[in-house]
């Protein structure tokens with residue numbers, strides 16, 4: 001029996017699917033819904049990484065602020081994607097800025113709360129580490145492809 | 159049976175003899191890409207199937223294989239070719255002005271599997287200049303939307319300034335996703351290579367046909383993601399590019415194993431090409 005209305009959503013989400021209902025309940029206990037307007041920041045570089053996010057609706061961009069005052073966009077994420085892993089590892093600081101490009105609805109999951117639960121429930125911790133490792137591997141591969149210049153002519157790539 | 163592209167072997171209408179066409183219009187597309195609208199000196203413009211290509215002969219410079227990029231269902235319309243300036247021939251084509259003439263042989267080759275995709279979901283994935291050979295298939299789908307299931311178009315390019323056909327893409331009444339590797343300050347779309355977006359698509363693997371056109375590395379990663387979704391190699395279609403001379407299967411310039419890209423392709427099912435995709439240098 002779900003204790004919050006977030007549990008059915010989490011159980012169906014591909015990132016969490018296959019987790020024990022008890023684990024889903026633990027995660028849901030650290031989660032709440034939030035919304036960001038277009039242009040609003042979900043987080044900024046250097047801030048304490050208090051949350052990770054499940055994007056329910058909308059579109060966000062991850063960017064690096066530059067000394068010249070503007071930002072360089074490095075990737076964008078949309079519906080159903082998982083955002084943020086800095087909550088998982090010291091120094092628990094966000095490495096980039098993240099801004100909503102349009103009205104964006106998220107599930108905000110409190111990292112400190114979940115870390116505490118993982119310490120006392122290592123099985124849940126291991127499951128989450130495996131899942132985040134997959135997200136990180138995918139992002140690393142995407143970044144490598146971005147460096148490759150997939151679309152250029154062979155001559156442009158040298 | 160889906161694994162054979164349509165208009166296969168022996169179907170080409172083109173020959174070794176060029177016909178004279180005139181440039182009706184030169185449409186600038188991006189900083190290095192333009193579209194030539196061509197009409198024949200005599201008679202009606204050719205009919206073609208989506209995915210087919212012509213050999214364009216710029217006098218004094220030589221011939222290049224260029225896919226047809228216009229709407230296959232517009233009777234009597236000029237024939238569009240969208241060209242990225244690469245070297246000698248494409249630079250000479252870039253120099254043409256309305257009224258100038260050039261030689262055209264074609265159309266050649268196999269087409270995208272428009273009939274075989276009927277009743278199915280369709281995913282188009284175009285990277286860089288690869289959107290141009292895909293556009294006739296997209297037009298054909300849009301012209302007959304009732305024949306297809308869910309239609310999605312994924313487009314990738316290096317920078318916003320490299321994106322083709324942006325003015326019209328916004329008006330396509332299907333789900334489209336456009337992503338660039340390097341965004342600029344004013345860019346409001348997706349950032350990142352297009353292939354990971356394939357990972358996040360909802361796909362009904364037994365009822366979907368994918369058509370992919372772009373550089374080979376991009377196609378390789380896109381195919382990988384589609385296979386991970388459980389799609390069958392025979393339902394995934396790609397185009398192959400090789401240097402061409404005769405374009406009718408005589409000279410062997412474009413040969414890849416037993417396949418001649420000019421007449422057995424350029425559109426192939428991945429089932430046919432998977433051996434070659436697994437080779438380091440092919």
Ligand SMILES: Cc1cc2nc3c(=O)[nH]c(=O)nc-3n(C[C@H](O)[C@H](O)[C@H](O)COP(=O)(O)OP(=O)(O)OC[C@H]3O[C@@H](n4cnc5c(N)ncnc54)[C@H](O)[C@@H]3O)c2cc1C
Pocket residue numbers: 153154155211221222223224225226239240241242243244245246247248249287290291398399400401402424
């Ligand atoms: C079936 C088919 C369809 C094609 N459709 C199109 C199309 O719709 N639009 C378009 O712009 N091009 C298309 N091409 C590619 C086009 O044929 C070549 O870019 C062109 O022939 C290059 O000729 P060139 O004399 O201008 O360049 P070259 O002087 O021959 O080469 C100049 C530089 O371009 C590079 N180059 C040559 N060929 C290619 C290639 N195929 N891909 C990438 N780099 C290349 C060379 O490595 C060299 O560095 C197609 C090719 C094939 C086989």
Ligand code: FES
Pocket residue numbers: 401402403404405406407408409410411412413418419420421
């Ligand atoms: S170009 Fe001559 S055989 Fe294909």
